Amino acid sequence: MRSQRLLLALLITISLLVTPTRADEPHYSAELIFPLHHQHNHAPGIAELSNGDLIVSWYRGSGERRSDDVAVYGSRRPKGSRSWSEPFLMADTPGFPDCNTCLMVDRQDRLWLFWPVILANTWESCLTHYKVTSHPIGDGPVTWDEDGMILLKPGEFHEQAQQALDQLLANLNRPLTEREQKEVETGMRLMKDPLYRRLGWQPRCKPTVLPSGRILLPLYSDTYSFSIMAISDDDGSTWYASKPLVGFGAIQPAVLRRDDGTLVAYMRENGITGKIRVSESNDDGLTWGPVGTSELPNPGSGLDGVRLQNGNWVLVYNDTTDGRHSLAVSLSEDEGRTWTATRHLERHAPKDGEFHYPTIIQSRDGRLHCVYSYFVDGGKSMKHAEFDEAWIRAGDE
Template identity: 50%
Template sequence: MRAGGVLMLLLTLAVPAGAQKPFYESQHLFPPERWHNHGSCIVELPNGDLLVCWYNGSGERTADDVKVEGMRKRKGTTKWSERFLMADTIGFPDCNPCMFVDPQGRLWLMWVAIIANQWHTALLRYQISDNPRGTGAPRWTHSDILILKPGEEFAEMVAKQCDEDEKRIDQILPPERRQEGLAYLAERRKNAADKYFRRMGWMTRVHPFVLNNKRIIVPLYSDGFDFSIMAISDDGGRTWQASRPLISFGGVQPSLVQKRDGTLVAYMRDNGPPPQRVMRSESRDGGMTWSPVVDDDIPNPGSGLEVIRLQSGRWAMVCNDTEQGRHRLAVLLSDDEGRTWKWKRYLENDPPGAGSYSYPSIIQAKDGTLHVTYSWSQPGKGSCIKYAHFNEQWVLQGD
């Protein structure tokens, strides 16, 4: 490790977070290439290493060569490792990986294998490493599949919401899309009553959430239903139960953050009709039931986002703050638990069509600094995963 890198690390650890000078650094984890690289997730391991995963291949759900790759940055070093294989269901696309470290210090990798080249045929898989230290890929000590069993209550809730949405369809969609909307609701009602359909197709995107150092909540969504649900375990992942669904028109890929009073807030990508806004719901019972999904004020072009609570008490969100296009990627800060977002700084800010920067993953390391990875692509250059490292003061400084 270079002397300058050691000095920067020591200064970061020695100076209180609020007194640190703004800093920002970034790099492509590997050169842009013609292969599709997307859906990254970053974690800090118990020993201080950073680990990143993403999916790579010739496409997404329709490409049977897609696999999950990873890279590691050892604590105290300045360079990332070479790429290595994290997971590969041979002959099937492996997509949307996410990771987290549970209260026992175990690393979990979760992802979906797409069984029939359609998102609604996703099978949720996971691997656990009891000791993820070392070099290269973690040594996996356990693997399994996670299948939720939403029951008849799920079907009843969906049917009831379909009844309400049919009555107000003209308020949701323009007149020329009325019949399309009614057909969509009829299909949703039918699928919710189908026991097999409602158990399959639930997909990961962002970090799972550990509540009160015990309950594991895995935010999930379905492209078959166009809404979200939570997988919940109170026994370290041995058994799982489904939350009540967060029914909406296109509120998917939820990211969770907790208020000081214990309320959980889910922020979601908007795949629904205008206005294109980040969608929001709250839970006051540990993620089992959720308030009606509503639009927030933050623009969203139908792209993934992630939100976390910082050591300072502020919330940080990384998102595409546009109604159309992924050419801007912003870090937002809130000091009032999401009521307003007073600070913004761009990780990427290009004209429309100049590039696509999306699917961010954000963590705050033990030293208080922020780490973000995201999908990076530009016309004629290819795609890769980009990594940014900065502190809260850099965002507060603004552009």
């Protein structure tokens, strides 16, 4: 009898240990993808493969655009695992820096990697490249089927830029600084040169695939501090340019789609407003309306967003106007018109590190996966955070 009671107690204890978490309980877990590293590790991408595995990308080297040893690396996390593989090489153009990365799995379950190759150690000299594989699942390095470049021929946009500049100056209520004036004059001059209109467009945020199958790859230019979309209507076989998003400081767009078909681009502020920039398209990304500002702050740092399976939107961004020490996740229940809940992935003193350039997806099981550059005194890494909507709604502790 005593042995039966002991057995029953043991079974109850085991059942308590393995009882699954309730669906409505907040979930959060996080880990570094690799130990803190002495080199520069930055600008991640993430994708979920068809079998539930996760794969990430980032660039690594002794610097950024001026360092010719910079290459693209990757790591895998098998479905059900909490451990990431050893980093492996994904792309390297010998003698040239390979920088900002993003990933996409298309409707054929092919994995795409997009990144810029820097030709003359300036952002303005880059060309966006891609690699594709139809068999991304496995261990270790990816075996690519093809690679190529996205060559764009944007039309003239000098007049549109002049109108946007006049409006900006009218609302600024102060003269431009000497540095600002020089940057504007240089950008306006180079707009008239077809070579510079075709060079310098590079990725940061993941592509958006529309219900029609159209792919929008968000690109931006440091030549003008504008954004643009590379558009493909044939599953990536060919690409052409949208009209630019002319915002003088509005770069690195993340694109989300409303139920009525309106596209909303949220952009890093690289100018003077201190707010996340925003623009809308009503023709599937071919043309874009005026670039305005949102209510959300931005210190001149990358952001990303995702539409959830239930229709809600999530945006990840540095919620400061100075510094990248705070990284927030905000939730919208009305397709970006208002943001009703915010929680922090990182919240530190201004000099206690940089946590930035997030990329975010939702996996098939409903979990959110955010990867971001993690810079602290001991080195640099990529950090992966897995959480759900309930965790965001719970707010900061």
